[in-house]
Amino acid sequence: MSLFPVSYSLLSKQAVGLHIQHHYDIGNVVKIQYFLRGMNDTYEVETDVDKYIFRIYRADRRSRSDIEFELELLQFLGANGISVSEPIPGKDGVYLRGFNVMEGTRYGVLFQYAEGHERPIHAIADSYRFGESIGHMHKAADHFECVHAREQLNMEFLIDRPLSIIRPYMEHRLMDYNYLGEWAAELKKRISELEIRGLDWGVCHGDLHGNTNAAFVKDGELTHYDFDLCGYGWRAYDLAEFRLAREIHSGHDPKEVEGLWDAFLRGYGSVRSLGENDLAAVPVFVAIRQLWLFGLCFQDSEFAGIADYDEGFIDRKMQYFKSLGYV
Missing domain, CATH: 3.30.200.20 (Phosphorylase Kinase; domain 1)
Structure with missing residues (x-):
């Protein structure tokens, strides 16, 4: 048998x-x-x-x-x-x-084993230190070379594939799916325009949300782990996940988000410069990250179950995408 x-x-x-x-x-x-x-x-x-x-x-x-x-x-x-x-x-x-x-x-x-303690970043000092540590990481990774192939964090990975994953789950909502496709096309266009003017490209961690994947040890130093989403990509995308996590976990308090984001950028900038085009790209990559996560949820439903990804889940995601106003 x-x-x-x-x-x-x-x-x-x-x-x-x-x-x-x-x-x-x-x-x-x-x-x-x-x-x-x-x-x-x-x-x-x-x-x-x-x-x-x-x-x-x-x-x-x-x-x-x-x-x-x-x-x-x-x-x-x-x-x-x-x-x-x-x-x-x-x-x-x-x-x-x-x-x-x-x-x-x-x-x-x-x-x-990464000794130390995971803790959500709600303090200005922690956000500064986290940004500083990522600056050091990116600076060191600028010199990394490897013969092994690794999937890039490009538009095919971030947008095209998620859209293809999402499609079967929205066949009954084609108007919403078509809107999402137009929305994604506009995001690609904006990144392409910024890329022409120059965007930093290099090795990324891929999951820098600052809630887990880093442990605070003595004197505020951090140990980073879980590089499973690493690869060559836009550095603005790497930073955008930190920004997105602050928007989600701050209770959407704009003052708190901006305070933590500013501290993160100051920490990062104390080690490594970030161009104006990269800063302009971050909000676009925040939206792109949400699209990628939308696709990931449906991809993982094969073994985690589809129960949590019902019509209400799709409604909330579409409400978010439409609220950004890219279309």
Whole structure:
């Protein structure tokens, strides 16, 4: 009897623990917990020596080359003074190990545990420090080179693909979908016009919302992690996610948003300059990020379930897109 196809498999945490115990020289595994399901599966591992993070990438999301790029970037940043959660090699020096599952090959990587505390950024001082740390990250990444191919954070990734993902879920609302297509075309046009005048392009983290993915340690320093969305892209897009997160998590208080955003830019600018075109592009990329997230929700519904993405969800998204007035 042939096995029925699957789109997503969850590996046994007990088996993952035995795998780690066998392949890594990190002491005896005393506890392993399935910590988070997101763009990948994350396990929290505790040994009699230290704590670690083990990530298993989804077969339909990341190729071996994608992951090799991420790991080399982390090692490069760490070697250049940027505090990041770096990968840990196995006993044989190998960083990346494949798990053959029903949907293909899923790769696993062991990472350092980022000590410190995640906290939402609501304070001016924290926002300044976060911006400063991203400035250092971008400055160091300007010199990164890698032979491994990695998907770029370009218009195909940010707009074209999300629109194709969204389409089947809005077949019954073609007027709204067509509006969204016109809206997205206007965003592409605006970025193209700014790009002609010059936009900063380089390695991006891809998920700099400032709520998680960074841990505050002593003296306000930060350790960054979860580079699963990294790649070459517009730096204004990288910064736009921080701006968007402030708009969402500030209760839409314009004064608080602008105060935190100004502090972030001052921190970033204390390390690395940001051009006027890049600043002008940020609001456009905030809108583009929302479109990308809209597509991601429907993409993830295949394994998370469609229940939360009902008509009310679509209504709220369309209300937001229309409120921006690009069409």
